[in-house]
Amino acid sequence: MHRFANPARFLRLSALLLPWCAGATVILTILGLWFSLFSSPPDYQQGETVRIMYIHVPAAWMSLFVYTNMAIAAACGLVWKHPLADLFAKAAAPIGAGFTFVCLVTGSLWGAPMWGTWWVWDARLTSVLILFFLYLGYMALVNAFDDPQRGMKAGNVLLLVGIVNVPIIKFSVDWWNTLHQPASVVRMGGPSIDPSMLTPLLVMAGAFTAYFLSVVMLRVRTEIAQRKIQTLRLSVASGVAGDGAVSDGMQG
């Protein structure tokens, strides 16, 4: 893993992978929209509102997936001081927050006609709202320090503390009596959902994952460029022409 933590190597690798991820995003999105809007049946109880699920559930999965990845990166950043791990967490945060926001809003739009309410303070909904605030809190914290290294460190600690929320979200529908329905895809004994609805769900999840990979690679590239800019500025300011071509941020 250390081999891929080198910023220069990451730039080369991401330039290679980016077109494939972008292509997969486009193809899977078109396929996913076709499946979820045209070639899947309405639910026998929920009618056409079930089509909201094909956005809502993949977005919810992504909100947890992105956060878990950020927390793993935070651990690597704290333990091995990998600059790229810090940059990954910082780059992924707005995307994760975006997915969580989509999850909350589409859930509300689904709840209004089916539950008769836009929002309830039950365990699942509240814990996902906390996840959204964790994303926002992390983004605010990382940018709150003059020294980016200190901001990253504080943000990483927040990410690791916040990871307790992930299993709480996952099992909230089992542990507490909630209005939200229990899991029907990722559960013991296999999915209890019909294949005609499972297909659009999985294709959309694939599209969201490819989207995340593409955008996060672009954002990490941006962060690396920002680091180089910072190093160059510092070297200019201090009058020392340091070899800051590849800023690795290891000094801090």
Place this chain on the structure above:
Amino acid sequence: MNEFLHMGGYAAYVWPAYGIATLVLLGLLVATWKGLRNAEATLKALESARPARRRTRNGSNSTGRKAADQTAGTPAEASEG
């Protein structure tokens, strides 16, 4: 087609859900793209200012430094954050 858009009477819930997802994901992509181009432009300006600085190291240092500072000025401010 009309029936499709009608979504069995739930059009007011289904279409906003898809609309918001599209808006958020496209918005993030555009912001990311702009940020990357901004950062790369700033970096290029800074790096092209550096060799000039090196050449003048033994002579008058101030001109090279000035050039670097000027190029560093505006575009980066917008791309940060």
